[in-house]
Amino acid sequence: MTSTTPKSPVAAVSGVLSFVLVVGGASGLLHEWFGWIHFMGFVRFLVPDGYEIYSYVVMVVLGLAVGAAGDALTRRGRA
Template sequence: MTSTNPKSPVAALSGLLCFVLVVGGASGLLHEWLDWIHFMGFVRLLAPDGYEIYSYVVMIVLGFAIGAAGNALTRRDRG
């Protein structure tokens, strides 16, 4: 099925960024707490040494905030 209202590029980008931040932050927390493998290992480069847990929590919160902003943008575009 095709959508009658396609997403704007900004809304699509915010959805992708939301996914990467939330999944990357959750993966980092699982790695720190349970010593599981990193699903998205590149996010460890964003976390400074000694502040990994705080950084991963901030990534998750920021991901949800960006997702909510993209959702609001999509709703505003629909009218």
């Protein structure tokens, strides 16, 4: 049975933030490793010089954590 209740604004924002962090971090890693173009090039402004790989890995992990927290908020609201 599917719930028809809309997502809370916090869960929706966390979903968008999670997407931006995961995709931006992954595209940054691909750019650093293989020289591919940045899909989300604006995230390079969040990265300090000399710490690109570490910063992009942190972005991906943080994005996954934010996504899990948003999912937990959505599930808690349905219960």
